[in-house]
Amino acid sequence: MAKGMRERMAAEAAAWRHEGLIDDALAQALAARYAPMPGVGRMLLRALALLALFLLASSLLSAIGLLLQGASPVLAGLMVVALGVACWYPGARMASDAAQRHGFTGGVLLTFGLVAVYGGMSLLYLAGGGREYSHIFPWLMLLTAAGAFATAYRFGLRWPLFLALLLVFHAVGSRHGYLGHGGYFLEIQDQRSMALVALAACVFGVWHELVGETGRLRRQVGFGHLYIIFGLLYFNLSLWILSLHYAALAWVLVFTAAGIGQIVAGAWLKDARFTGFGIVFLAIDLYTRLFEQFWDRLSMGLFLLVAGLIGIGLGIVFERRGTRASA
Numbered sequence: 001m002a003k004g005m006r007e008r009m010a011a012e013a014a015a016w017r018h019e020g021l022i023d024d025a026l027a028q029a030l031a032a033r034y035a036p037m038p039g040v041g042r043m044l045l046r047a048l049a050l051l052a053l054f055l056l057a058s059s060l061l062s063a064i065g066l067l068l069q070g071a072s073p074v075l076a077g078l079m080v081v082a083l084g085v086a087c088w089y090p091g092a093r094m095a096s097d098a099a100q101r102h103g104f105t106g107g108v109l110l111t112f113g114l115v116a117v118y119g120g121m122s123l124l125y126l127a128g129g130g131r132e133y134s135h136i137f138p139w140l141m142l143l144t145a146a147g148a149f150a151t152a153y154r155f156g157l158r159w160p161l162f163l164a165l166l167l168v169f170h171a172v173g174s175r176h177g178y179l180g181h182g183g184y185f186l187e188i189q190d191q192r193s194m195a196l197v198a199l200a201a202c203v204f205g206v207w208h209e210l211v212g213e214t215g216r217l218r219r220q221v222g223f224g225h226l227y228i229i230f231g232l233l234y235f236n237l238s239l240w241i242l243s244l245h246y247a248a249l250a251w252v253l254v255f256t257a258a259g260i261g262q263i264v265a266g267a268w269l270k271d272a273r274f275t276g277f278g279i280v281f282l283a284i285d286l287y288t289r290l291f292e293q294f295w296d297r298l299s300m301g302l303f304l305l306v307a308g309l310i311g312i313g314l315g316i317v318f319e320r321r322g323t324r325a326s327a
Contacts, residue, residue, distance in 0.1 A: 010031065012029060015033070022132050026246065074124060075129055076123060077121070079120075080116055080120035081120030081124070084112070084119075085113065086113075087109045087110070088110060090106075091106045091112070091113055092155045095159070096157055107159050111163070118141070121143065138173075139171070140174075141167045144167055145167035148161070148164035148167065153162060153223075154253065158223065158226060165201070165226060165230045174188050174192075188234075188241055190247075191238040192242070195235055195238035198230070198232075198234035198238060201231035202231025205224040205227025206224065207224075208220075208224030232273065232274070232276070236258065236277060237302060239254060240284060240288070241282075243288070256282065257276045258278075260278065260282065263278035265278075
């Protein structure tokens with residue numbers, strides 16, 4: 001939790017106790033929950049906890065390797081899965097503790113458990129004679145994501161939901177990596193399918209916030225935000241890649257209409273997330289079209305001059321409209 005929000009909640013709890021709205025027991029519980037934490041000391045403790053857990057995990061995996069020398073790889077895979085499950089559940093319990101005494105440690109254990117279970121399942125597949133790992137790893141990601149989803153909703157934790165959504169979108173077909181020399185690549189295997197999945201995630205996130213989190217899913221407040229952010233990000237990226245690779249006027253118009261539609265939806269819902277994504281990707285769309293049409297036809301200096309003048313003109317128009325609206 002951010003420092004400002006922690007201080008605000010602590011002040012609110014003290015005010016409630018002073019006004020007699022809550023009793024001493026609840027006031028003490030809230031004070032312990034939202035007590036300010038020293039910045040440097042807290043960061044040092046987190047770093048030490050992360051190092052300790054990393055060394056512990058490394059030692060356990062090394063011990064498993066030593067014990068299973070000459071044994072079946074299937075048994076090694078089972079041991080790694082068992083180790084992951086053994087860290088998974090206690091980590092979730094610690095991370096969901098109401099007093100947040102070991103929240104960071106619990107999150108690290110939970111993450112290690114998810115990674116270990118995925119690694120163990122991969123080892124079992126390869127040890128069983130599997131040769132088509134490129135075809136099976138998306139299903140292993142989906143199985144791990146299912147466990148992360150269950151953990152998130154069972155314990156009301158947003159971090160495993162974040163990991164679950166990341167695994168789902170990568171299983172659907174998004175890949176990225178480092179090429180060297182400061183270069184990266186982003187690839188989506190099927191942009192059309194990814195756009196539909198991302199749009200469905202975004203719509204579900206809106207329902208989750210407006211309906212679910214005001215009803216039976218009160219413990220899962222904030223989950224809808226993650227669905228919306230992931231959905232908007234992958235939806236816009238998919239349309240952008242489609243407009244780049246296929247260079248068809250239809251996809252350019254779809255990408256442009258999607259950006260404008262998000263701005264309209266954000267204004268209607270009074271939601272800055274839709275407005276922000278719409279503005280950013282509409283700007284990317286305009287820049288991309290400008291680059292495609294004029295980069296090879298104009299000199300670099302003239303191209304940058306034209307782009308700068310367009311930016312200045314749009315800035316003046318927006319400033320004037322914003323001033324009139326404020327007045």
